[in-house]
Amino acid sequence: xxxxxxxxxxxxxxxxxxxxxxxxxxxxxxxxxxxxxxxxxxxxxxxxxxxxxxxxxxxxxxxxxxxxxxxxxxxxxxxxxxxxxxxxxxxxxxxxxxxxxxxxxxxxxxxxxxxxxxxxxxxxxxxxxxxxxxxxxxxxxxxxxxxxxxxxxxxxxxxxxxxxxxxxxxxxxxxxxxxxxxxxxxxxxxxxxxxxxxxxxxxxxxxxxxxxxxxxxxxxxxxxxxxxxxxxxxxxxxxxxxxxxxxxxxxxxxxxxxxxxxxxxxxxxxxxxxxxxxxxxxxxxxxxxxxxxxxxxxxxxxxxxxxxxxxxxxxxxxxxxxxxxxxxxxxxxxxxxxxxxxxxxxxxxxxxxxxxxxxxxxxxxxxxxxx
Numbered sequence: 001x002x003x004x005x006x007x008x009x010x011x012x013x014x015x016x017x018x019x020x021x022x023x024x025x026x027x028x029x030x031x032x033x034x035x036x037x038x039x040x041x042x043x044x045x046x047x048x049x050x051x052x053x054x055x056x057x058x059x060x061x062x063x064x065x066x067x068x069x070x071x072x073x074x075x076x077x078x079x080x081x082x083x084x085x086x087x088x089x090x091x092x093x094x095x096x097x098x099x100x101x102x103x104x105x106x107x108x109x110x111x112x113x114x115x116x117x118x119x120x121x122x123x124x125x126x127x128x129x130x131x132x133x134x135x136x137x138x139x140x141x142x143x144x145x146x147x148x149x150x151x152x153x154x155x156x157x158x159x160x161x162x163x164x165x166x167x168x169x170x171x172x173x174x175x176x177x178x179x180x181x182x183x184x185x186x187x188x189x190x191x192x193x194x195x196x197x198x199x200x201x202x203x204x205x206x207x208x209x210x211x212x213x214x215x216x217x218x219x220x221x222x223x224x225x226x227x228x229x230x231x232x233x234x235x236x237x238x239x240x241x242x243x244x245x246x247x248x249x250x251x252x253x254x255x256x257x258x259x260x261x262x263x264x265x266x267x268x269x270x271x272x273x274x275x276x277x278x279x280x281x282x283x284x285x286x287x288x289x290x291x292x293x294x295x296x297x298x299x300x301x302x303x304x305x306x307x308x309x310x311x312x313x314x315x316x317x318x319x320x321x322x323x324x325x326x327x328x329x330x331x332x333x334x335x336x337x338x339x340x341x342x343x344x345x346x347x348x349x350x351x352x353x354x355x356x357x358x359x360x361x362x363x364x365x366x367x368x369x370x371x
Contacts, residue, residue: 007115007141008162010098013155018100021157022185025097026205026223029169029184030054032236033091033205033227038168039131040086045075046178048086051171054236057104057180073106073180080176084111087134088182092206093120093167093189096142098157100183103148110150111173116143116184118166139170148179165189190257196342198349199263203323203338204228208257212322215250216240216330222252225325225336230270230306230358237272239332249281250327256338259287259321263346264339264354265295267307272332273366276303279328282336284320293318298328304366308355317344 013021029035031052040048045067051074063070076084096118103110117139129137143156171182190208193200203209205226214222219239224231231237240250262284269276279300283292293315301307323338339354340346348354 005140007144009159010143010146010156011159013098013157015153015155018153018155021155022098022100022183024210025185025187026092026210027054027183028090028092028094028096028186028188029088029182030091032229032231035091036089038087038089038129039134040074041084042076042080042176043074044077045069046071046073048074050074051086051179051182052088053181057102059105071105071178071180073104073178075106075109075178076173076176078176083172083174084176085170085172088169088171090167090169090184093165094186095161095163095165095189096158096184096186097161098155098185099143100181100185101148101154101156101179102181103150103152103154103178104180105151106178106180107150109178111148111177111179113145113147113174114143114179115141115145115172115174117170117172118142118162119168119170120164121167134170140164140166142166142169145174161186192258192342195347197345197347199339199341199346199352199354201337202256202258202260202262202340203254203336204257210255212253212255214252220332222325225252225333226254227335230268230360231334234271234332237270237332237334239272239275240327240330243330248329250330252325254323254325254336254338256321256323258342259319260340260342261316261319261344261346262295262311262338262340263316264311265309266335266337266339266354267301267309267333268335268337269301269303269305269307269332270334270360271304272334273303275331276301277327277329277331277333280333281326281328283324283326284315284318285322285324286318287321292324293320304360304363306357316340316346
C-alpha cells in the first residue's frame with residue numbers, strides 16, 4: 001500500500017561527483033552494516049542480496065550458471081506486466097539524503113526505471129512479515145520513478161534529507177531487468193543506551209559517530225573503522241598509501257555521536273597482515289576544546305588481531321566529544337572501538353563485547369607458512 005504523500009524533490013548527481021556529494025553520509029543499507037534483503041518478487045537470474053555488496057560490481061564474460069549468464073547484481077525475468085520489487089532492512093535506521101543506483105555491466109538487460117519507498121518499524125519486537133504482508137504495509141515514497149541508463153552509476157540527491165527516519169526500504173524496478181548495486185546514503189538514527197551509565201561503543205556509526213577529517217583514504221575510507229563486526233577483507237577498513245617521508249603519520253578525526261567518558265579502547269587490524277601501522281596514537285578532545293589528551297601514545301600494534309587497552313582513570317574522568325586516530329607512519333586499521341558511558345560511574349552490561357576476543361578462523365595460523 002502506497003502513501004498518498006508525494007516523493008520529495010531530487011536532482012541527479014554526475015557519476016564522478018557521487019562520492020564527494022555523499023561523503024558526509026554513510027550507506028545505511030550495505031550488508032557490512034547489517035543491511036539485508038527480506039523478500040523480493042523475483043530473482044531468477046541474480047540474487048537481490050548482491051545489491052548490498054560493499055564491493056564494486058565485477059564482470060565475468062562467458063560465465064554461465066543454470067539460470068543463464070552470471071551477473072553481479074539483482075536481475076529478474078523478462079516480460080513482467082507490472083514491476084519487480086525487493087524489501088531491504090537497513091543495517092542502520094536513519095534519515096535518507098540520497099541514493100546511488102549502479103547498473104554496471106548490465107548493457108542490454110538493465111532496469112529502465114527505478115523508485116524507492118520507505119517504512120519505519122516502530123515496534124521494539126517487530127514480527128516477521130510474509131511477502132504479501134510487506135506488500136500491504138504503508139510505504140512512503142522517497143525517490144520518485146527515475147530513468148536508468150545501461151552500465152552507469154546514477155546519483156540522486158534529495159533536495160533535503162527526509163525528516164523522518166526509516167528502518168526499511170522497498171526498491172522497485174520497472175518493469176524488470178537488472179541493477180548491480182544500490183546505495184542508500186543517510187544519517188544514522190542514533191542508538192544510545194537508555195541507562196546513561198551503561199558502557200557502549202561511543203565511536204560506533206550506530207551511535208551517530210562520523211568521520212569529519214582525515215589525511216588519506218587511498219585504499220579504504222576511515223569511516224569503515226566505525227562499522228560493526230570484524231569485516232571480511234582489506235576492502236572494509238581504513239588503509240592509506242605507503243609513505244616515504246621521515247616523520248610521516250596519517251590521521252582521522254571521529255566526531256562522537258554524543259560526548260562520553262572513555263574507559264577502554266580496541267584497535268583491530270583484522271586482515272591487515274603485511275600492512276598494519278607500526279604504532280597508534282589516540283587522542284581525545286573535550287567539547288569546544290582544541291587541547292588533545294593522549295589516551296594511547298605511540299602504542300605498537302601487530303597484524304591481523306584485536307588490541308585491547310584500558311584508559312587511565314584520570315582521563316576517564318574527562319568527557320570527550322572528538323577522537324583523533326593517528327597511524328604511525330601509515331597502513332591499515334579495520335576497526336576502532338571507543339568504549340565508554342555518557343555518565344560516570346560507568347557500568348559494563350552483561351552482553352557487552354568490550355574486551356571480548358572474536359577470533360577469525362585463520363587468526364592463529366595465517367603466518368605459519370610465511371616464516
